[in-house]
Amino acid sequence: MSPHLNPWRTLRSAARYVHQFRxxxxxxxxxxELLDGAEQRRRIAEQLAVLWQFSIPLVIVHGGGGDLDRLCHSQGVAVEKKAGRRITSPEVLEAAKMRFVGSTQTNLLADLRSAGLSPVGLSGVDAGLVTAEKRPPVPIDGENVDFGEVGDITTIRPAIIxxxxxxxxxxxxxxxxxDDDGRVFNTNADTLAASLAASLKAEKLFYLLETAGLLSDINDPASLLTEADPETLKNMxxxxxxxxxxxxxxxxxxxxLAGGVARxxxxxxxxxxxxxxxVFTNEGxxxxxxxxxxxHQTTAFENEDSKGSALDQEAVAHVG
Incomplete structure (x- = not known):
């Protein structure tokens, strides 16, 4: 039997990861953009189900920008963004309510259920999970930009989670x-995920993208950076x-990372x-x-000299 296909070696390596992250x-x-296609959602749901079966608690935060853009266009509502962030008019907010806790979330819940999970759909409004306040105008490129009905997070109450x-x-x-007066806001999903991860003291926060990861050159898929730190991101x-x-x-x-999330x-x-x-290989x-x-720090489960995957090495575990 090829050592690359040794099932017992694979199980031993997986057991180390399970011990580390359980x-x-x-x-x-x-x-x-990842939620638009049924096949993409199904593949993601299957991977999440594997993590869940290994007793890794999961919390999902989802966007729905593409779905929201299409609904806005169909209703003749202007779509405007600045510095990568959406400007949310009252009309866009109503569309966001329809999409985010409507078809976008429901389709995702159905695929997660099909994968054997027990998902519960929420928004930050439920059970006082997230309190926000209206974002004040922000100076960008020499002008003060009013992002409209956009909320900046002030408090996370993770008890319901x-x-x-x-x-x-x-x-x-x-x-x-x-906010506490019941005014609803659209909040950037990336920011919400980061705030929740810090509040929950999460071991890891994952952003699933259309690219393989962080690229030093967005036009070159081969420019993937396997590791980075905050200074790298600030410089980029x-x-x-x-x-x-x-x-x-x-x-x-x-x-x-500043909020205490390890990786x-x-x-x-x-x-x-x-x-x-x-998650389950040393190379990632x-x-x-x-x-x-x-x-480059090692853990009790990592062989300092090894660089191969868990499928072909016994004594390695993912540092991250």
């Missing part, structure tokens, strides 16, 4: 928030290597096994971002 919360942020996880349910959260933003919708994502990664991973949501490869599949003083 009962450690993973927050998964799914971009709206812990209760759902303890009962064996998978929370699936849409990026709508509210300053140099223009990170821009558009990737900029708020990078900013939220920095926010999550943030940028991983393909299109590759059917990328998430599992990132995407980009792992952590504080610079943690790069």
């Amino acid at each position: 009962d450690q919360i993973f927050v998964i942020k799914l971009g709206g 812990h209760q759902l996880l303890a009962a064996g349910h998978l929370p699936v959260i849409a990026p709508l928030t509210a 933003i300053a140099d223009g290597a990170i821009q558009g919708g990737m900029q708020p994502k990078a900013e939220s990664v920095i926010q999550a 943030v991973h940028l991983v393909s949501g299109l590759d059917p096994d990328a998430l599992l490869e990132e 599949s995407g980009t792992m971002v952590h504080q610079s003083n943690g790069i």
Whole structure:
């Protein structure tokens, strides 16, 4: 039998990962573009089901930008973005309510259920999970930009998340928030995921993308960075290597790390096994971002000299 296909070696390696991550919360942020296709959703759901079966508690935060754009266009509502962030008029907010906790979330819940999970759909409004306040005008490129009905997070109350996880349910959260007077806001899903991960003291935060991870050159898929730290992201933003919708994502990664999240991973949501490869192999599949003083540190489960995957080495485990 080929050593690369040795099932017992694979099981031994998997057992090390399970020991390391059992009962450690993973927050998964799914971009709206990944939720458009049924096949993509099914593949993601299958990977999440594997993690869940290994007793890794999961919390999903989802966007729905593509779905929202299409609804706005169909209703003649203007779609406007600045620095990668959506400007939310009252009409756009109403459309967001229809989509985020409507078809976008329902389709995702159905696929997660089909994969054997027990998902519960929420938004930040439910059970006072997220309190927000209207974002004040922001200076961008020499002008003050009013983002409209956009909420900046002030408080996270994660009790409902812990209760759902303890009962064996998978929370699936849409990026709508509210203030204590009941005013509803659209909140950036990347920012919401980072805030939730910090509040939940999550072991990991994953952003599933259309690319393989963080690219030093957005036009070159081969320019994948396998590791980065906050300074790397800040420099790439300053140099223009990170821009558009990737900029708020990078900013939220920095926010999550500053909030105490140990590792943030940028991983393909299109590759059917990328998430599992990132978690269960030493090499990973995407980009792992952590504080610079943690790069290349080993754990009790890692062989310092090994670089292969868990499928062909006995004594390695994913550092991240």
